[in-house]
Amino acid sequence: MSILVLAEHDNKTLNGATLNVVAAAQKIGGDITVLVAGSGAQAVADAAAKVAGVSKVLLADNAAYANQLAENVAALVADLGKGYSHILAAATTNGKNILPRVAALLDVSMITDIIAVEGPKTFKRPIYAGNAIATVESSEAIVVATVRGTAFDPVASEGGSASVEAVAEVKDAGISKFINEEIVKSERPELAAARIVVSGGRGVGSGENYHKVLDPLADKLGAAQGASRAAVDAGFVxxxxxxGQTGKIVAPDLYIAVGISGAIQHLAGMKDSKVIVAINKDEEAPINAVADYWLVGDLNTVVPELVSKL
Known part of the structure; x- marks a missing residue:
């Protein structure tokens, strides 16, 4: 078997999610090739070549892939992927944008969000917002699948010595163009990869109060900050x-949920956290069902007191 892994990157550095996908690929077994599609992305290819378990790196370096437009990258992956038994990518916004297009171009069904490998073509994936786990087997000649990164421990980023080969092929669909992007810069850890996450929900009351109450706690713990869908929809952050299910899936060592009731959509994105702490004035809140520790009280009083004790 041969596996093609689509690298997640920003043309400068290799995203850690790629290491989780390689880990899933190793469980499937076979030669692993990492595809880096970008512009000025030689450093990414070099980093991918050092990843443990990678046999080869393909570098498609062209302006057409500078912003990784899904239409262009999908056409490239589909063409190169014809020679592989599996095509994998992280279940990130980027991966979920590209791989369904790849599956359509190859005329195969795809498997989304795999959390375990049972065999070369048999996988487990969550359904019903994570309330049930389905075991699915693909009968396709080429298995196209996205991988939930939090379900697989990343492989080592050093130790490999794969060769890097240039891909001259350019796929420019000409049907979309990059306009601009707005990136929120933060000194805090990246949410999906953080060891500690502090999240706020509708209960924090406002965007101003979110930062007033939760920023000091996140600063003390060196934590990333998250939010429930209700808080986002209300414009707090x-x-x-x-x-959550329609946001980012996280599984940190410690997840602190403040003013979050615990809708199924939110629980699907964080219930795999190792330790969950809930702070809520409603002792009947659904999040208490998954919390390891919960504190019933007014978050405006409890959180500052907690910060003062840290």
Whole structure:
């Protein structure tokens, strides 16, 4: 078997999510090739070549892939992927944008969000917002699948010595163009990869109160900050901070949920956290069902007191 892994990157550095996908690929077994599609991305390819378990790196370096437009990258992956038994990518916004297009171009069905490998073509994936786990088997000649990164421990980023080969092929669909992007810069850890996450929900009351109450706690713990969908929809924080089924899936060592009731949509994105602490004035809140520790009280009093004790 041969596996093609689509690298997640920003043309400068290799995203850690790629290491989780390689880990899933190793469980499937076979030669692993990492595809880096970008512009000025030689450093990413070099980093991918050092990843443990990678046999080869393909570098498609062209302006057409500078912003990784899904239409262009999908056409490239589909063409190169014809020679592989599996095509994998992280279940991130980027991966979920590209791989369904790849599956359509190859005329195969795809498997989304795999959390375990049972065999070369048999996988487990969550359904019903994570309330049930389905075991699915693919009968396709080429398995196209996205991988939930939090379900697989990342492989080592050093230790490999794969060769890097240039891909001259350019796929420019010419049907979309990059306009601009707005990136929220933060000194805090990246949400999906953080060891500690502090999240706020509708209960924090406002965007101003969110930062007033939760920023000191996150600063003390060196934590990333997240939010429930209700808090995002209310405009308290940007949507890239949303944790949940339609947001980011996280599984940190410690997850602190403040003023979050615990809707199924939110629980699906964080219930795999190792330790969950809930702070809520409603002792009947659904989040208490998954919390390891919960404190019933007014978050405006409890959180500052907690910060003072840290």
């Amino acid at each position: 940007p949507n890239d901070m949303q944790v």
